[in-house]
Amino acid sequence: MARLFNRNFIVGVTGSIAAYKAAELTRSLIREGANVRVIMTEAACEFITPLTLQALSGHEVHTDLLDTEAEAAMGHIELARWADALLITPASADSIARLVQGRADDLLGACALATPAPVFVAPAMNQEMWAKQATQDNVQTLVSRGIAILGPSSGSQACGDVGAGRLLEPDDIVSAVIAHLCTGTLSGRHVVITAGPTREPICPVRYISNRSSGKMGYALAEACINAGAKTTLISGPVSCEPPSGVTVINVETTQEMFDASMATAATADIFIGAAAVVDFKPTTVSDRKIKRSGVEAMDLSLVPNPDIIASVAESKARPELVVGFAAETHHVQDYARKKLASKSLDFIFANDVSDHSIGFNSEHNAGVLIGRDSDIVLPMSSKRVLAESIIEELSKVLD
Numbered sequence: 001m002a003r004l005f006n007r008n009f010i011v012g013v014t015g016s017i018a019a020y021k022a023a024e025l026t027r028s029l030i031r032e033g034a035n036v037r038v039i040m041t042e043a044a045c046e047f048i049t050p051l052t053l054q055a056l057s058g059h060e061v062h063t064d065l066l067d068t069e070a071e072a073a074m075g076h077i078e079l080a081r082w083a084d085a086l087l088i089t090p091a092s093a094d095s096i097a098r099l100v101q102g103r104a105d106d107l108l109g110a111c112a113l114a115t116p117a118p119v120f121v122a123p124a125m126n127q128e129m130w131a132k133q134a135t136q137d138n139v140q141t142l143v144s145r146g147i148a149i150l151g152p153s154s155g156s157q158a159c160g161d162v163g164a165g166r167l168l169e170p171d172d173i174v175s176a177v178i179a180h181l182c183t184g185t186l187s188g189r190h191v192v193i194t195a196g197p198t199r200e201p202i203c204p205v206r207y208i209s210n211r212s213s214g215k216m217g218y219a220l221a222e223a224c225i226n227a228g229a230k231t232t233l234i235s236g237p238v239s240c241e242p243p244s245g246v247t248v249i250n251v252e253t254t255q256e257m258f259d260a261s262m263a264t265a266a267t268a269d270i271f272i273g274a275a276a277v278v279d280f281k282p283t284t285v286s287d288r289k290i291k292r293s294g295v296e297a298m299d300l301s302l303v304p305n306p307d308i309i310a311s312v313a314e315s316k317a318r319p320e321l322v323v324g325f326a327a328e329t330h331h332v333q334d335y336a337r338k339k340l341a342s343k344s345l346d347f348i349f350a351n352d353v354s355d356h357s358i359g360f361n362s363e364h365n366a367g368v369l370i371g372r373d374s375d376i377v378l379p380m381s382s383k384r385v386l387a388e389s390i391i392e393e394l395s396k397v398l399d
């Protein structure tokens with residue numbers, strides 16, 4: 001399971017004999033779906049080569065604060081902002097002391113100061129060094145600043161001593177990081193959301209579409225990311241900014257949205273159809289612009305598009321929850337209930353788009369989340385707040 005899907009990690013490697021374990025750690029993080037960039041201190045490079053960690057992380061290793069070329073590619077502030085977590089593994093006694101002092105005379109220290117992300121420190125050192133009051137005081141200072149200390153474990157050490165100071169095993173470090181970071185109600189779950197309108201071309205310049213802005217679908221994606229879900233957004237053409245961490249698949253036609261939905265829904269726990277899908281497409285698409293001159297009347301012949309959400313709901317690898325949206329102007333709840341049954345959905349969110357203060361293009365929405373045996377009224381609020389309420393309700397059912 002990719003429990004760290006799309007999360008950005010800086011792995012900071014310092015000078016310790018346990019530096020070689022950073023290689024296994026990098027692999028474990030990537031296996032969990034994380035994006036990893038490695039920073040090595042000068043001393044770390046004496047124990048393991050940057051090339052090894054470059055090959056495993058898939059990115060050039062950052063070693064130098066004052067390297068103009070590296071700074072031009074991704075400067076230390078940019079790197080610090082990119083990170084969702086900084087994981088210093090192994091952390092030597094010296095690197096812990098430097099963190100306490102807030103030293104910024106090397107790249108790792110500067111990033112630790114500049115990042116707003118949570119910092120994890122996995123110490124590794126000789127048992128005598130670990131036991132010394134100076135180190136213990138430093139560790140307590142880091143804990144008081146909200147830094148998570150992972151380990152160390154006890155056992156025989158590379159220097160021949162026996163005691164506390166061994167680096168935790170990489171898989172144990174990753175598990176501890178997951179336990180710290182993945183606390184959301186949808187942690188470890190995959191949600192696929194369709195959003196926005198689709199477009200059906202008539203000729204190279206004209207198309208059939210609708211007024212959907214995509215705001216509701218994008219707000220749902222953000223709520224899913226905040227709840228810790230791996231989130232895939234299949235989006236028609238919209239001008240919304242996708243929330244960070246979401247995998248976006250851009251599509252234009254209903255057929256493209258259908259193909260992307262069927263491919264991704266197979267691994268989803270929840271599928272939400274928030275898109276306003278164009279139900280019919282022209283029987284033929286002209287490969288030239290259709291000219292107006294001399295045309296008195298025009299008939300457009302249309303054929304139906306596939307029903308995406310109904311196909312997902314009937315597929316063999318059906319997600320646990322399939323949730324639709326019903327934007328209606330009349331008999332809103334009645335139509336919604338019929339769609340819930342005819343499309344084999346678990347929930348449908350019914351909203352009245354004849355009310356211009358909500359629905360299409362508006363920042364607000366309100367409606368009723370209709371289940372097979374429950375109705376939850378969600379009063380008017382911003383689409384963001386409403387999305388959070390919908391995701392909260394769905395998480396309860398999954399639990």
Ligand code: C5P
Nearest residue numbers: 273274275277306307308309324325326
């Ligand atoms: O268009 P209609 O009101 O039937 O849409 C209800 C639900 O079905 C929505 O969730 C919409 O995203 C979905 N739908 C779909 N494929 C279609 C038409 C609608 O997935 N061709």
